[in-house]
Amino acid sequence: MNARNTTTEPGTAGPDLAGPDLAGPARGRRISRTAAAGTLLGTVALLIASCGGTSDAGSQPGAGTGPVRGGNLNFAISVDRGCIDPQQVGNNDAIAVARQTVASLTSQDPKTGEIVPWLAEKFEANKDATSFTFTLRSGATFADGTAIDAQSVKTNFEAIKALGAKATLGSTYLSDVSGITVKDPKTVVVDFAKPNAQFLQATSTFTLGLLSPASAKLSDADRCAGKFEGSGPFTVKSYTVDKEAVLERREGYAWPAATNSNKGEVYLDTVTFKIIPEAGNRTGSLQSGQIDATAAISAADIKLFDGNGFWKETRANPGVVYNLYSNESTPKLKETAVRQAISKAINREEITKTLLTEADQPAKGVLSHTTPFFKDFSELLKFDPDGAKKLLDDAGWKPGADGIRAKNGQRLSFSVTYWQSPKEVLELVQQQLKAVGIDLQLKFTTIADVTAAQANKDYDFSYGNLTRSDPDVLRTVFGANTARGGSNLRPALPVDTTLGEQAAALDKNARQRLVDQAQEALIKDAHSIPLYELSTTISASEKVHDLKFEASSRLDFYDAWLSK
C-alpha cells in the first residue's frame, strides 16, 4: 500500500495492524497447534501456522501426517443465484466457488493486511495514487494454455468495465479507470482519473481475478454457467444450477500467492459445492458425514461442531460492520442528538452475548477488527442509556403517555426494512431503544423489498454490512461525494473530504491518521451506528485440513487436504 515500499517483502507487518486484537488469542492457539504437529513436519506446520489468518477461534486439528493428495471435499453452500463467474458475482456463496478458479495480480496477507505478489511479481504506484504499474511473473498460463501476459490483464479489466452493473464489485473498483497501457508483454499500467489508493487491494480480490482473453468474448450467460477458462488452482468441472458446482485440480498450476503454504498443484482432486438451502439439512448432513465442511451453520447449531470429530474456525469479515444507516434527509434523523442517543442506547455486548456465537464480536468501530487500518473506538460506543435519555431530554424530546418520546406532536418513531438474519438482532435493538423512549418499527422481509425501499429512498434506517479488506470501504458506504451519494443520504460534510484524502494517501501513517479521523467523525456524529461484526465460521469434519480464510474472509481451498 506504500508507494515506495514496492512489495517484494511479503509479510512486513504494518505496525498499525499488529494490535492485540489481531494477533493475541489467535496466535496463542496457533502455537499449540504447531506443537501438536510434531517435529517431522515442523517446517510445514510452521508455514501453515504463519499463513492461517487472524482467526478468533482457530481449532483446526493438527496434522498427523503431511498434506495428502487426493479425494473429493463436499462443501455445502446455501444459495445459488445461477452464476459462478468471478467477475460478475457478489454474493458470498458464489464467491466461495468463484475465488478458487482465478488467480489475482496480488494477494493480501490476512494477518497484516499487506499486499503481496501473486501473478504480479512486482507492483508500484505513483505518488498521487493515480497510476499503478504491474510486472507479471513468467510461466503462468490460463486453463486454455494461453499465457497470462500484460495484454490479457488489459482485456480482463476492460471486460469488467463493459459488464457495468453486472460486475457487482469490480465495477466499483474500476470506476475511475482512465486508461490501461500495455508497456511490454510483462508490464501493464492502469491509470485513474482520481487518486485511488484502494486499487492495489482491489487487485487481490477474486473479482479482479483473471480469465482467459477467449473467455472475455463469451456471452455473460456462458460465463455465469462456468464455461470460462480461469487462471486459478481449480477449474470448473461441472456446474448444475440449484444442485452443485464441481471444481477439479488444475494440472500444472505453479504460481501460488505468496501467502499460501502449498507451492504446486492443489491436494484435492475435486471440491463439490453442494447447494443446500435448508439450515437443518446442512447441520444434519455435516453431522452424518454427507458433507465434509460448510460455512453456513446457523448460530444456534454451531456448538454441535466444537470437538466430537469436528472443528470450527471463525473470522470476522473485514470491512464495514453491521450498521443502522440513518436516512438523514428525514427531519428527525437529521438531528445529531437523536442519532447519538440511538447509538448510546444500544447495548452491543448484549447482542453478541445473547444472540450470536461466542466467537462473534460487538462493533468496536465502523470497521471490523480484521480490516487493515482498524482502530478500536469502543470508548465511543459504550452502552449509556442515561446519556441517551439526557441527550433527548435536552433536545426537547419528552416521554409521552405510551413511554415513547415526542416533540411538537411528532413521535420519536422510526422504521427499518431488512432481510438479514438473525432477525432477532434488530428485535433486541428495538427493545433496547424502547427503554429510552424510542420506537423502532421492524419490517423483516425479502431482499427484493429491501432493495426497492433503498432505491426509492423510502426508509428511516437501512441495515447491512459491506465486506472489503480495505478502509476505502468507508467511502464506498458513507461517502456523500461518491456516485451513490452514501447510505446516509446527506449533503457532503468535512468527513467526506477526509474520506477523499484517505483514498489518495499511499503513505501508511498518513492513511492511518486519515482513516482514524474519518471513523471518529462518523461515530461521534452517529452517521454510523455500528452494531456487530459479521463473521464467517467454517465448520468441518476432522478429516478436513487447512481450509483457510483469505484476507477478505473468503474461503481458500488451495492448501486444503483430506486425511484418509
Place this chain on the structure above:
Amino acid sequence: MLRYVGQRLLQGAFVLWAAYTVSFFILYLLPGDAVSIMASGDEQNAVDPALVAKLRSEYGLDRPLYEQYFIALGRALQLDFGISIKNGVAATRSVAEVLPETIKLAAAGFALAVLLGSALATAATFSRNPWVRQALGSLPPLGIAVPTFWIGLLLLQLFSFRLRLFPAIGNDGAASIVLPALTLAIPTAAVIAQLLSRSLRQTLGEPYIEQVRAKGASEALINFGHALRNAAIPTLTMLGILVGNLLAGAVVSETVFSRAGIGRLTVTAVNSRDIPVVQTLVVLAAVIFVVTSLVVDLIYPLVDPRINIGKTAKA
C-alpha cells in the same frame, strides 16, 4: 366430441393468456426489480446507480409498462419468454433443464399418494373393527394438517441422519428420490383418502349395493368390483387440484431435500424478481392445469358410461 375438444382448447388458450397477463402485472406491482437486486449482492449496495440505470434500460425495464407487456406477449406467442435477468440464460431453457427432475419427483409422489391414499381409504372403510376404522379414519385430517415442511424434516432426521438409509441431498440415483417423493405423497395421499373414504361410505349406502349383495356377491366383489369403481369418480374430479397440490408441494420438498427442480427455480426466480423465468413457470403451470382437467373430462365416460361429454358441453 371433436367440437367439444375444440371448445375446451379455446378455453385453455384464454386461461393461458389470462395467467400470463395477471402474473405480468402482479410481478410489476411487487416492489423491487431484478436488476437492482442483482446489483446489490448480499450486502450494502455499492454499485453506481448510473450503471444500474443503464442495465435496466438494456433489459427494456425503463419502457412504459404497456409497451413492455405487448413486446413480451408478442415474443411469448412465439414461445420466446425472454432471458433470465440474473444469468442471461433463456428462461425456457432454465425451466426445461430442471423440469424432468420435477416430473420424476411428482410422478413418484403421485403414484405413492394414490397407493397410500386408496389403501388407507379402503382399509378405513371396509375394516370390521370399529377401533381400527376410527384410528385409520383420523389419519387423513392429520396428514392434511401437518405442514409438508415438517414432514420432510422428520423424514430427513430419521431415515437420512440417523438410520443413514437415504441421502439427504441431491438428485442422483433412485435412492435420492424416496424421501422427497414420500414427503410430497403424504399430504396428497391424505386428500385422496379423505375424499375416497367419504364417497365409499356414501356408495355403500346406495340401494344397488343391497341388490348386488342380495344376488349373492361376495363382500370383496361388492367392495372392490362395485363400490370402489363408483366411488372413484368424485376423487377423479379432484385430480386437477391434486396436481396443483403436487406442484406446490414440490417447492417445499425440493427445498428441504436440496433437489434441483422447478419448485426451487420458482422460489429463486420470485425472490430475484426474474420476471421472464417466473412467467415461463406460470404459463407452464397453467398448461398443466388445462391439460389435466381436459384429460379428466375425457376419461369420465370410460369410468362411468352414464356421463356423456357431448351433452355436458351443450348444457
